[in-house]
Amino acid sequence: MKAVTAAIAVLAMLALCLVPVQGVDADYADISGDSSVIGVGDDADFQIIYTNNDYDSTEYQDFNMSISYDAKLTDSSGDTVSNGVSPSSGDLDNGVAQTLTVSAPDTAGRCTLVVEYTIDVSYTTVDENGDEVTNEETLNRTEEFPIRVVEPITLSVTLTNNTNTDLNGYGVYFYVNDERIEDSYTTVDLDEAGTTTVTYEWITDSGNGQYEFYVLPADGGNMVDIEGLGERHTFYIGDNDYTWMIALLVIVIILLIIVMVWVYRKPVKNYGKPKSRR
Incomplete structure (x- = not known):
């Protein structure tokens, strides 16, 4: 029985080999x-x-x-x-x-x-x-x-040069959730004690949630003192910061207060004393 099975397997392999490549x-x-x-x-x-x-x-x-x-x-x-x-x-x-x-x-x-x-x-x-x-x-x-x-998400960071020298063509990358965005590389010119804003339009289909971004030097070094490098900034996709829920809750509370004040100050009608029975 095993010999027959082996023979069938060999014939099947030969048949596959004979199939034209075309x-x-x-x-x-x-x-x-x-x-x-x-x-x-x-x-x-x-x-x-x-x-x-x-x-x-x-x-x-x-x-x-x-x-x-x-x-x-x-x-x-x-x-x-x-x-x-x-x-x-x-x-x-x-x-x-x-x-x-x-x-x-x-x-x-x-x-x-x-x-x-x-x-x-x-x-x-x-x-x-x-x-x-x-x-x-x-x-x-x-x-x-x-x-x-x-819709692109605009990421921006303000950088301040705290060194005693001008910086020309200083390269930086944007990072989102600790992952470097390869096409975000840009160069900035910073005068001594100067300030500039670097911006990147992030194109993504990432889902709703909380994200963090920051900017780091392209060479990975920290030889210069630039305020703003490495500072983490939080943003949300899909209104997950609950701002709209907080606003709705505030509106509901205000309406409840108005209703309570109106009920409290509502005048009570006086229908007179009841007539005594004879």
């Missing part, structure tokens, strides 16, 4: 980008690519393939965002990436980058009579890439 992952399309989160009104680059190796065989004579694409940006309702993608159409070379620039709308929400590929293929074959026959095929492929458009 057609395995031969038709491939993809959309990629550095981030799926874009700030409102901002631009971001994405790469699209289409690869087809289904026709890599000598049986396809006079082979020709043309690849074209149509791209659009749609909102959460499925409507096309005007001027959302550039270039919105064009031709592709097989296996060569093309860069598309997505322009986010001015309102936050969920969008989708939609790319439709059209592949026209032609080649000649020889029929049973020995005559050449031209074959034409059209393939269609659609890829989608979800994008979230968000």
Whole structure:
């Protein structure tokens, strides 16, 4: 019994080996980008690519393939965002990436980058009579890439130079929850005893909650005395500071006080003394 099982396993492996490579992952399309989160009104680059190796065989004579694409940006309702993608159409070379620039709308929400590929293929074959026959095929492929458009969160820190020298081109990074934001690098010029404010627009889809941010020197050193470096600042996403709840509670208390005062000062009606019985 074991010998029969082993023989079946060997035959299965041989069958897999005999499957032609042609057609395995031969038709491939993809959309990629550095981030799926874009700030409102901002631009971001994405790469699209289409690869087809289904026709890599000598049986396809006079082979020709043309690849074209149509791209659009749609909102959460499925409507096309005007001027959302550039270039919105064009031709592709097989296996060569093309860069598309997505322009986010001015309102936050969920969008989708939609790319439709059209592949026209032609080649000649020889029929049973020995005559050449031209074959034409059209393939269609659609890829989608979800994008979230968000309002940027403005982070700002005031720095004061407490040294006896001017600082020019002093590099700093922003940190959020102890993680360095790589694209937040900026340089500042600080005169002796001078003050400046450094600002960063944080693009994120982080969830509601409490966050901390601070600024540190890019070189990681503390050789200079700059007030504001390393100072932690707290902010909230999603009104988790309960400000609105506190305000609502204050309004309710004020209304209760007004009602109590009104009830207390309300005059009591005098209906006179009751008549005595005879």
